[in-house]
Amino acid sequence: MTEVNVTDDRPSGMQGVIADWASDQRAFKGVPWGKAMMWIFLLSDTFIFSSFLVSYMTVRMSTPEAWPNASEVFALHMFGANIPLILIAIMTFILITSSGTMALAVNFGYRKNRKMTTLMLVLTAILGASFVGMQAFEWTKLIHEGVRPWGNPFGAEQFGATFFMITGFHGAHVSIGVLFLLIVARKVWRGDYEDDTERRGYFTSHKGSYNIVEETGLYWHFVDLVWVFIFAFFYLW
Amino acid sequence: MVDITPEKVENVSPAEVPEADLYHAHSFWTKYVFCQDAKVIAIQYSGTAVVIGMVGLVLSWLMRLQLGVPETFSFISPESYLQFVTMHGMIMVIYLLTALFLGGFGNYLIQLMVGARDMVFPYVNMLSYWIYLLAVLILVASFFVPGGPTGAGWTLYPPQAILSGTPGGTGLGIILMLVSLAFFIIGFTMGGLNYVVTILQARTRGMTLMRMPLTIWGIFTATVLALLAFPALFVSAIMMTLDSVLGTSFFMPAIVEFGEQLSYGGGSPILFQHLFWFFGHPEVYIVALPAFGIVSDLLSVHARRHIFGYRMMVWAIVAIGALSFVVWAHHMYVSGMNPWFGFFFATTTLIIAVPTAIKVYNWTLTLWRGDIHLTIPMLFAIAFIITFVNGGITGLFLGNVIVDVPLSDTMFVVAHFHMVMGIAPILVVFGAIYHWFPLMTGRMLNDAMGRFHFWVTFIGAYLIYFPMHYLGFVGVPRRYWSMEDTNFIPDSAADLNAFITVAALIVGFAQLVFIYNILVSIFKGKPSERNPWKATSLEWQTETVPPGHGNFSKELPVVYRWAYSFSVPGTVDDYVPQNVHPNDVKLVEPEGS
Numbered sequence: 101m102t103e104v105n106v107t108d109d110r111p112s113g114m115q116g117v118i119a120d121w122a123s124d125q126r127a128f129k130g131v132p133w134g135k136a137m138m139w140i141f142l143l144s145d146t147f148i149f150s151s152f153l154v155s156y157m158t159v160r161m162s163t164p165e166a167w168p169n170a171s172e173v174f175a176l177h178m179f180g181a182n183i184p185l186i187l188i189a190i191m192t193f194i195l196i197t198s199s200g201t202m203a204l205a206v207n208f209g210y211r212k213n214r215k216m217t218t219l220m221l222v223l224t225a226i227l228g229a230s231f232v233g234m235q236a237f238e239w240t241k242l243i244h245e246g247v248r249p250w251g252n253p254f255g256a257e258q259f260g261a262t263f264f265m266i267t268g269f270h271g272a273h274v275s276i277g278v279l280f281l282l283i284v285a286r287k288v289w290r291g292d293y294e295d296d297t298e299r300r301g302y303f304t305s306h307k308g309s310y311n312i313v314e315e316t317g318l319y320w321h322f323v324d325l326v327w328v329f330i331f332a333f334f335y336l337w
Numbered sequence: 338m339v340d341i342t343p344e345k346v347e348n349v350s351p352a353e354v355p356e357a358d359l360y361h362a363h364s365f366w367t368k369y370v371f372c373q374d375a376k377v378i379a380i381q382y383s384g385t386a387v388v389i390g391m392v393g394l395v396l397s398w399l400m401r402l403q404l405g406v407p408e409t410f411s412f413i414s415p416e417s418y419l420q421f422v423t424m425h426g427m428i429m430v431i432y433l434l435t436a437l438f439l440g441g442f443g444n445y446l447i448q449l450m451v452g453a454r455d456m457v458f459p460y461v462n463m464l465s466y467w468i469y470l471l472a473v474l475i476l477v478a479s480f481f482v483p484g485g486p487t488g489a490g491w492t493l494y495p496p497q498a499i500l501s502g503t504p505g506g507t508g509l510g511i512i513l514m515l516v517s518l519a520f521f522i523i524g525f526t527m528g529g530l531n532y533v534v535t536i537l538q539a540r541t542r543g544m545t546l547m548r549m550p551l552t553i554w555g556i557f558t559a560t561v562l563a564l565l566a567f568p569a570l571f572v573s574a575i576m577m578t579l580d581s582v583l584g585t586s587f588f589m590p591a592i593v594e595f596g597e598q599l600s601y602g603g604g605s606p607i608l609f610q611h612l613f614w615f616f617g618h619p620e621v622y623i624v625a626l627p628a629f630g631i632v633s634d635l636l637s638v639h640a641r642r643h644i645f646g647y648r649m650m651v652w653a654i655v656a657i658g659a660l661s662f663v664v665w666a667h668h669m670y671v672s673g674m675n676p677w678f679g680f681f682f683a684t685t686t687l688i689i690a691v692p693t694a695i696k697v698y699n700w701t702l703t704l705w706r707g708d709i710h711l712t713i714p715m716l717f718a719i720a721f722i723i724t725f726v727n728g729g730i731t732g733l734f735l736g737n738v739i740v741d742v743p744l745s746d747t748m749f750v751v752a753h754f755h756m757v758m759g760i761a762p763i764l765v766v767f768g769a770i771y772h773w774f775p776l777m778t779g780r781m782l783n784d785a786m787g788r789f790h791f792w793v794t795f796i797g798a799y800l801i802y803f804p805m806h807y808l809g810f811v812g813v814p815r816r817y818w819s820m821e822d823t824n825f826i827p828d829s830a831a832d833l834n835a836f837i838t839v840a841a842l843i844v845g846f847a848q849l850v851f852i853y854n855i856l857v858s859i860f861k862g863k864p865s866e867r868n869p870w871k872a873t874s875l876e877w878q879t880e881t882v883p884p885g886h887g888n889f890s891k892e893l894p895v896v897y898r899w900a901y902s903f904s905v906p907g908t909v910d911d912y913v914p915q916n917v918h919p920n921d922v923k924l925v926e927p928e929g930s
Contacts, residue, residue, distance in 0.1 A: 121546060122545060122546070122547070123545060124540060124541075124542055124543050124544050124545045124548075124896070125538075125539075125540050125541070125542060125544070126537070126538045126539075126540070127537040127538065127546065128537065128538065131538065133457040133458070133534055133538055133539070136534045136537060136538050137457070137458065137530045137531075137534045140530055140533055140534065140564065141526070141530055143564070143565070144526060144529075144530075144564040144565060144567075144568060145568075147565050147566075147568035147569065148568040148571060148572055150568075151568055151569045151571075151572035151573075151612060151615075152572055155572065155576060155587065155608055155612065158605050158608045159586075159587055159603070159604055159605055159608065161605075162590075162603060162604065162605035162608070163586075163602075163603030163604070164602075164603055165602075165603060249579065249583045249584070249585045250583060250584040250585055250586070250600065256603060257585070257586055257602065257603065258585075258586060258587070258603055258604065260585075261579065261583075261585035261586065261587060262587075265575070265576070265579065265585075
């Protein structure tokens with residue numbers, strides 16, 4: 101493997117922050133436009149998921165009916181026993197793993213290793229797609245058991261409403277991420293981000309730069325992080 | 338060794354660009370319709386906002402007709418009156434003011450004032466406008482569906498918003514409203530990311546944050562607020578749509594309607610109010626902060642004096658923006674909150690008065706001993722200060738729990754927020770249009786019509802809203818179609834209402850004069866000078882007026898100073914543009930040489 105060198109001769113710590121913000125042209129030195137946009141977008145998206153989760157907590161408090169027991173509702177009947185949270189454990193494991201492969205893709209991107217970057221991106225997309233698939237399985241199972249947004253046999257009706265809304269919104273984020281990963285993987289494979297490319301187009305950013313891989317990665321890690329919160333608040337509480 | 342030094346990435350546009358790298362539209366469609374040039378997008382945004390704003394204006398006339406001469410117009414039923422109230426509020430706050438300040442002025446001024454060639458993501462910027470247009474069309478469509486638009490009040494409080502007793506509550510009206518809001522937010526987010534990243538990452542050489550005109554600071558902070566506040570509205574719109582369409586119970590408690598138990602149960606109506614006002618209060622400042630910024634620049638340019646306390650002005654904008662996120666529940670004093678919450682939110686609300694007062698003092702001190710030119714933009718700017726102080730002071734009344742409780746839901750509230758976030762920002766919009774119209778078109782607006790427009794609007798606004806404060810004190814409630822059976826209201830209130838209606842119609846007429854002035858002046862106005870107001874900021878230093886694609890000539894300007902170098906001692910001209918090299922500033926020859 102090639103050795104990676106990160107150099108930065110600006111003042112460190114608070115001094116550096118002040119120097120950057122007091123400077124002209126760019127507040128975040130060396131940060132491409134797309135990356136800055138992605139961070140700000142994710143900040144905005146954080147507020148969306150926070151609003152969802154706070155709403156979930158509020159209706160869970162406001163409803164007079166008992167909340168369904170998560171370890172029973174989300175249990176799978178396997179090998180002659182009800183195993184609580186087994187599906188969610190697998191799903192979470194898969195999503196966290198995909199974060200790892202995504203991080204590798206970003207690293208290989210900076211090394212301009214075209215093949216490995218593509219491979220890691222495709223692997224991330226496959227893991228993401230299998231997460232969505234398992235989520236579809238879970239939805240189907242719950243719907244078969246009679247869980248609906250407007251009611252369910254296990255307890256408070258807000259259970260179904262918040263579950264479908266929040267996991268649905270998160271699942272949509274994952275699905276969009278998978279699509280985006282595949283698009284970027286194709287472009288990487290085609291060599292759109294190589295130094296000598298003549299191809300310019302959407303998401304190609306600047307010539308000879310794999311920034312878009314990192315930007316996609318930011319989004320992907322964010323979606324994973326959101327899942328951790330959904331997992332904690334929905335399945336463990 | 339692989340080098341991934343952050344400094345390697347060069348995203349600032351080079352000062353000099355080859356012709357091929359500039360954005361060039363190739364056909365009529367890409368030049369005027371699906372255009373990626375922020376200046377064209379700005380005009381599209383403004384045009385759409387003004388058209389839908391006219392709808393809002395007409396709705397206000399209909400309301401005033403009903404209040405001023407009740408029992409006269411058979412087509413204004415109690416239901417349609419509520420629909421007018423709702424749609425007027427929603428249109429004016431979101432589809433007119435937010436879109437006009439951020440989509441219109443934001444798009445036009447940001448890239449020019451910071452010295453960029455365009456927004457950083459022109460394609461996304463174009464999509465932003467088209468999604469906004471879609472949101473407007475959905476909103477307009479709700480006027481034509483069975484049952485008409487929603488009449489839930491612009492705050493859309495559940496449970497009433499989706500019950501059959503409310504106009505449009507069980508039909509398509511409320512759903513189209515919510516869907517339209519969701520689209521508006523998606524479109525706005527696309528634009529907003531553009532504004533923020535352009536300001537942070539695409540400034541020209543020498544343009545530090547503390548050299549930016551206050552207009553940009555106002556728009557920047559407002560956009561950040563919007564990106565963080567709109568999510569709450571987005572989420573509540575989704576949840577209320579689900580409540581209405583799927584029968585979920587996010588906001589719906591167990592409820593009996595016309596003797597029939599509905600299938601809802603266990604939801605929290607207060608949750609909606611919290612989400613709504615977590616958006617709703619920052620929204621006030623999303624509208625106000627760009628106005629603060631623009632008015633600072635108008636005052637400085639037309640008084641030929643530097644803005645007083647520039648740094649304080651910047652920090653006041655930032656402080657107001659931050660505080661606006663912790664005051665939202667002062668809209669909910671009568672909603673049944675824990676009284677300790679009221680205490681907390683009253684305190685934070687009153688603290689906002691500090692940075693706001695700093696701004697008002699600094700505006701006044703900017704005028705102090707200035708060379709005041711009473712041009713039309715200046716008239717509007719001064720009118721803004723007066724109106725804003727008025728609206729701000731009544732805000733102190735309503736910010737206190739004990740004073741707010743009796744005034745809540747009366748005409749006093751209507752007068753307060755119209756003064757502070759209706760009239761005051763609109764006065765700035767007018768001032769800004771008179772100020773920048775020469776830049777956008779190369780022509781001046783007609784001065785006589787402008788002065789007529791100003792005086793009628795300014796005086797008329799006071800004739801409308803001052804009496805409303807009094808009506809509120811005597812207890813006239815808002816959102817009432819008719820006062821006939823409310824015994825505690827004196828008969829004189831009806832006379833006052835009739836007077837207000839006459840004033841409102843006259844002010845409305847003045848706006849038609851303004852629209853006429855714009856339409857005529859675009860084609861037949863007096864050609865303007867290159868920099869008619871002798872302003873220092875970069876938007877007037879472009880190669881051509883109006884600026885073409887790519888804004889500046891081949892080389893981007895270099896900025897040497899702030900935007901407020903007016904009446905600098907020892908210089909020949911009374912202003913020094915931001916991009917004039919210190920060696921090129923024309924100095925007065927010392928005596929005796």
